[in-house]
Amino acid sequence: MRGHRRRLVLGLLCTAQFVLVLDVTIVAVALPSVRERLGFSLSGLQWVISAYVLAFAGLLLLGGRAADLWGRRRLFMVGLATFAGASAWCGLARASWELVAARAVQGAGAAVVTPAALSLLTTTFAEGAWRERALGVWTAAAAGGGATGFLLGGVMTQTLGWRAVFLVNVPVGAAGLLLAPVLLAEERITSAARLDLPGAATLTGAMSSLVYALSRIERGGPGAAGTWLALAAAVLLGVAFLVRERRAANPLIPPDALRHRGLVGASLVAMLLTGVTTPVALFSVLYLQDVLGYPPALAGVTVAPISVAVVAGSLVGSRLIGAGRLGADRTMAVGLLGVALGAGGLATMAVSGGLPPTMVAGFVLSGLGLGVASVASTAKGTAAVPRARQGLASGVLNTAAQVGTALGLAVLVTVASARTAGLTPPGAPPSSAAVVDGYRWAILNGLLVAAAAAGVLAAGCDGLHRLRLAPGRGCADGEA
Numbered sequence: 001m002r003g004h005r006r007r008l009v010l011g012l013l014c015t016a017q018f019v020l021v022l023d024v025t026i027v028a029v030a031l032p033s034v035r036e037r038l039g040f041s042l043s044g045l046q047w048v049i050s051a052y053v054l055a056f057a058g059l060l061l062l063g064g065r066a067a068d069l070w071g072r073r074r075l076f077m078v079g080l081a082t083f084a085g086a087s088a089w090c091g092l093a094r095a096s097w098e099l100v101a102a103r104a105v106q107g108a109g110a111a112v113v114t115p116a117a118l119s120l121l122t123t124t125f126a127e128g129a130w131r132e133r134a135l136g137v138w139t140a141a142a143a144g145g146g147a148t149g150f151l152l153g154g155v156m157t158q159t160l161g162w163r164a165v166f167l168v169n170v171p172v173g174a175a176g177l178l179l180a181p182v183l184l185a186e187e188r189i190t191s192a193a194r195l196d197l198p199g200a201a202t203l204t205g206a207m208s209s210l211v212y213a214l215s216r217i218e219r220g221g222p223g224a225a226g227t228w229l230a231l232a233a234a235v236l237l238g239v240a241f242l243v244r245e246r247r248a249a250n251p252l253i254p255p256d257a258l259r260h261r262g263l264v265g266a267s268l269v270a271m272l273l274t275g276v277t278t279p280v281a282l283f284s285v286l287y288l289q290d291v292l293g294y295p296p297a298l299a300g301v302t303v304a305p306i307s308v309a310v311v312a313g314s315l316v317g318s319r320l321i322g323a324g325r326l327g328a329d330r331t332m333a334v335g336l337l338g339v340a341l342g343a344g345g346l347a348t349m350a351v352s353g354g355l356p357p358t359m360v361a362g363f364v365l366s367g368l369g370l371g372v373a374s375v376a377s378t379a380k381g382t383a384a385v386p387r388a389r390q391g392l393a394s395g396v397l398n399t400a401a402q403v404g405t406a407l408g409l410a411v412l413v414t415v416a417s418a419r420t421a422g423l424t425p426p427g428a429p430p431s432s433a434a435v436v437d438g439y440r441w442a443i444l445n446g447l448l449v450a451a452a453a454a455g456v457l458a459a460g461c462d463g464l465h466r467l468r469l470a471p472g473r474g475c476a477d478g479e480a
Contacts, residue, residue, distance in 0.1 A: 009124055009183050010134055012176060013117045014141035016080060019172050020110040021142045023087075024053060024405060025149030028282055029296045030162040032289070037162065038096045046413065050211055050406055051100045055107030056114075057402035058204025061252040064115030064395025066195055072116045072123075073184040077177055079112025084173025090166035118394035120184060122382050132379065136318025139375035140311040148307040150285055154300020199244045199252045206237035207403060214410035253396070262328075262384030263393055266377040267400035269332050272453050273339065273377070274401045275408030276446040277370050280343055281306065282409070283416065283439040284359070287349050291432050305360060306367035313338070313371020321376050328383075331376035333457035336450045338369020343447035347440045351433050369450075408446075416442035 027034070027048055035045050067075040086105035093099040118138070125134040156164040213230035245251040281303065288299040313335065320331040345362025378397060385393040420438030424430045430438075 005183070006124065006130075010121065010137060012179050012183055013121050014138055015172070016076075016113055016117055016176055017138060018141040018145035018148075019169055020083065020114055021145035022149045022152070023106060023110070023169065024049065024056075024402075025278070025281070026153040026156075026165045027149075029150055029153035029285055029289075029300055030157040030165050033157055033162040033296075034099070038093070038099060040096045044096065046215060046409065047100050048103060049409065050215075051103040052107040052110075053402045053406045054204065054208050054211060055104040056110050057107075057399050057406065058207055059108050059111035059200055060115060060399040060402065061203070061392070061395040062195055062197070062200040063112040064119070064392050065250075065252060066112065067116040067119055068392065069195070071186050072120045073180060073186045075112050076116040076120065076184065077180050079109045079114075079116060080173050080176050080180070081109075083109030083113060084170050084177075085109075087166045087169035087173065091163040091170075114398050115394040118378075118382070118398070122394075124185075132318050132321070135379050135382070136315050136375050139317070139378050140314035140371065142374070144307055144311045144314070144371075150281060151300040151304045151307055154285075154296040154298070158295055158297040194250045196244070196248050196250055196252045199241060199248060202237050202241040202244060203252070206234050206241055207406065209234035209237060211406050211410045214407070214414055217414050254392070260384040260393075263381045263396060266328075266332075266381030266384070267396050269336070269373060269377040269453070269457075270381075270397055271400040271404035271407075272336070272449060273370055273373055273404065275404035275411075276339055276343065276450050277366055278405045279408045279412035280346055280366065280443050280446050283412075283443060284346055284349070284363070287436065287439055288355070291349075291351065291436055292355065302355065303363055306363040309364045309367025310371040313368035314375045315371075316368070317372035317375035318379070320372065321379055328376045328380035329457050332373045332380070333454045335369045335371070335373025335376060336454035336457065338365050338372060340369075340447050340450035340454060342366025342369055343443050343450065347443040347447065349436055349439060351436050412442040412446060415445055 031045055031048065034040065034048060040048070063075065063079065083106055086102050086109055089102035090099055090106060093102055121134055121138055122131065125131040152168075153165050156168065209230050213227050213234060216224060216227040216230055245253055284303060285299055288294040288302055289296065294302065317331055317335065320326045320334070321328045326334065342362045342365030345358045345360075345365060348356045348358040348362070350356060381397045382393050416438035418438075419441040420430050420434045423434040423437055
């Protein structure tokens with residue numbers, strides 16, 4: 001394939017990925033308007049995000065397997081059509097349940113597009129400099145989409161209304177459907193087309209039950225009956241998934257897949273990255289609007305530096321892992337350290353006195369760290385598996401990232417709420433000081449997680465996977 005055509009293919013795939021990841025965060029700044037118009041309760045509002053990411057995460061492995069079996073271009077187009085149609089449904093929704101349902105369908109479409117697109121990229125660009133550059137652009141598009149969502153969501157909500165944050169996806173999806181047959185070559189591994197639907201159902205149910213249980217802790221406390229029932233359901237469904245995978249003729253995760261240590265380690269890093277950065281960014285946006293009184297557009301503009309920093313970090317990361325520099329493991333460590341330092345800056349939010357300059361620095365450091373570590377984890381994970389399993393690898397990596405988002409939101413929102421409640425007298429509304437202290441407490445917990453992961457990787461542990469090493473010995477990337 002000629003260089004010009006390769007660039008067009010890369011542009012199409014990265015644009016699709018940008019929009020898919022964008023939809024995780026673009027709605028965040030619009031949530032107050034959505035709550036007001038559709039009558040969401042405060043506790044139910046989080047499901048506008050969670051419905052999307054849980055469907056995304058739960059079906060990604062199925063989507064990756066389907067792409068390998070039925071054709072990557074075909075699945076790319078099916079998923080893109082589903083995503084665009086569901087986006088139109090979201091924009092036209094008239095009730096809270098309708099929006100949540102449409103968001104789940106959106107996530108299902110994204111779960112089909114993402115692994116198909118990444119496997120198309122890795123089979124189009126051979127290993128070496130071309131693939132490293134392509135993965136750098138891909139990761140910049142994905143990470144930049146997540147970060148840019150806050151900016152675009154604020155501007156569009158204030159100027160066009162909250163429905164625009166969903167309807168904007170429709171023309172992008174239509175353009176992608178027109179270009180895909182022209183630019184993308186079809187490729188499949190086998191004509192056998194059996195998929196592990198029970199496995200996908202039990203996996204999605206287990207994750208949804210776990211996130212629901214964590215959200216119940218915020219409302220009813222850890223001892224509430226609803227919390228324990230949801231946790232029990234998560235455990236039972238998780239066990240059912242493991243049993244199913246051991247017995248299924250065509251499992252979502254083949255029994256030997258976890259032997260690819262590079263893929264396991266990279267997936268854990270991807271999970272940690274989104275689990276820390278997404279809640280921290282959301283707390284920052286809520287702080288700007290609820291405490292400092294910023295309108296949506298100004299709040300979005302204020303966090304704009306993170307968008308540029310993510311893209312820059314992705315491009316830097318692609319250079320650090322190649323040409324005999326740091327390698328993937330230590331590049332991920334550098335990125336996680338940047339995320340930790342950025343969280344430290346964002347934790348300096350104050351009740352009065354305006355926006356601290358240290359928060360702006362925190363946005364930049366978080367973005368740089370996210371970009372650097374994301375491209376390293378993607379390169380590490382996809383390089384750890386053979387060509388025939390690129391769909392599986394991309395599904396595992398993206399599942400980990402989406403699970404990280406859902407769990408990170410559930411855990412850190414609960415931490416923030418518990419801290420705020422502990423500082424608020426019974427029956428009284430929480431003060432701004434209590435709310436800010438809750439945000440700070442949750443952000444600092446995220447900082448500790450990112451710093452600990454960076455330390456493990458810097459010490460030489462391959463993707464957080466191997467914790468038992470000979471004294472003084474590190475884990476080289478090639479040992480995965």
